[in-house]
Amino acid sequence: MPYMPSSLQRILATLANTAEAELQEIRxxxxxxLEIVRGSEYRFVTSDGELTAEPEQAYRPTRQDCAGVLExxxxxxxxxxxxxxxxxxxxxxxGHRVGLSGRTVVEQGRVKYLKEISGFNFRLAREWKSSGxxxxxxxxxxxxxxxxxxxxxxxxxxxxxxxxxxxxRRLSLGTxxxxxxxxxxxxxxxxxxxxxxxxxxxxxxxxxxxxxxxxPKAEGMMMMIRSMSPDVLVVxxxxxxxxxxxxxxxxxxxxxxxxxxxxxDVDDIxxxxxxxxLIGDGVFDRFVVLSRGKSRGAGPDAAVYDTLGxxxxxxxxxxxxxx
Numbered sequence: 001m002p003y004m005p006s007s008l009q010r011i012l013a014t015l016a017n018t019a020e021a022e023l024q025e026i027r028x029x030x031x032x033x034l035e036i037v038r039g040s041e042y043r044f045v046t047s048d049g050e051l052t053a054e055p056e057q058a059y060r061p062t063r064q065d066c067a068g069v070l071e072x073x074x075x076x077x078x079x080x081x082x083x084x085x086x087x088x089x090x091x092x093x094x095g096h097r098v099g100l101s102g103r104t105v106v107e108q109g110r111v112k113y114l115k116e117i118s119g120f121n122f123r124l125a126r127e128w129k130s131s132g133x134x135x136x137x138x139x140x141x142x143x144x145x146x147x148x149x150x151x152x153x154x155x156x157x158x159x160x161x162x163x164x165x166x167x168x169r170r171l172s173l174g175t176x177x178x179x180x181x182x183x184x185x186x187x188x189x190x191x192x193x194x195x196x197x198x199x200x201x202x203x204x205x206x207x208x209x210x211x212x213x214x215x216p217k218a219e220g221m222m223m224m225i226r227s228m229s230p231d232v233l234v235v236x237x238x239x240x241x242x243x244x245x246x247x248x249x250x251x252x253x254x255x256x257x258x259x260x261x262x263x264x265d266v267d268d269i270x271x272x273x274x275x276x277x278l279i280g281d282g283v284f285d286r287f288v289v290l291s292r293g294k295s296r297g298a299g300p301d302a303a304v305y306d307t308l309g310x311x312x313x314x315x316x317x318x319x320x321x322x323x
Contacts, residue, residue: 008069023124025037027120029061029120033059045058066118095195101114102119123157128159130166132166142177145179145180147171147179149256153262153290161260171231172184184232185212185224188214189215194211196213221249232255241274247278285307286304286312
């Protein structure tokens with residue numbers, strides 16, 4: 001609410017009793033229907049704060065509404081947020097990401113920044129402390145204190161970041177399966193894993209976890225390796241050449257890496273050259289594939305695979321060990 005002008009606050013305040021618990025997105029588009037996403041449902045919002053399936057009944061944010069949102073998001077200083085405007089999103093306190101759309105300014109074939117911003121997607125982050133419980137036993141060998149090098153794969157909004165946050169927390173605490181507490185390093189380029197405010201995590205990432213906030217992944221991984229001696233590194237949304245080089249450096253240093261990538265499944269991410277190279281080099285021991293849960297309000301379905309593509313999480317004999 002602090003990032004909404006009073007006109008939108010009045011409308012959205014009524015959602016507290018009807019949609020807040022399952023709210024995933026608030027989409028504000030200039031002169032187009034105000035929309036929310038909750039669970040697997042898409043609904044428009046009327047000027048009275050009621051939900052409707054009919055777009056013509058919805059409130060249509062004005063240019064003044066959108067200008068007010070942008071002013072509040074950038075703290076009345078567009079210049080200060082120039083890098084965020086180039087990337088197309090701003091991360092706000094609590095780890096919530098606000099996607100931006102509008103007119104791009106291109107220089108030498110690359111986006112320099114966004115202007116005339118007319119669309120906002122508030123993606124709400126939530127802490128789900130049970131999310132890693134079922135997956136983690138297939139990622140550890142408690143006998144030797146080893147964590148599998150793991151890539152978590154899923155389409156957007158299926159819980160990748162939530163999952164790796166809870167895995168980091170559990171590894172930092174020590175696990176019920178006998179894994180001792182480990183030193184965990186999180187490189188949180190988008191400020192979504194730990195949701196730091198002034199450098200302090202607002203989500204529970206565990207007592208032995210260090211966070212580099214708003215730091216490019218590749219550079220942050222190298223900084224962690226040199227200065228914080230982590231047992232495990234956690235990073236979100238890899239895919240660039242420099243990410244791959246940093247991951248190789250971590251592995252050479254004996255550090256396990258847990259990373260995420262966008263994709264439907266492992267075959268899908270093989271179409272991306274950098275990820276295909278990492279997989280071909282045998283960088284990852286485990287692949288966790290997330291997909292939308294079958295029932296409304298349920299968490300995502302998770303499947304764990306080894307490097308041969310064999311599914312492990314329904315083979316109880318493998319619980320607690322690595323192949």
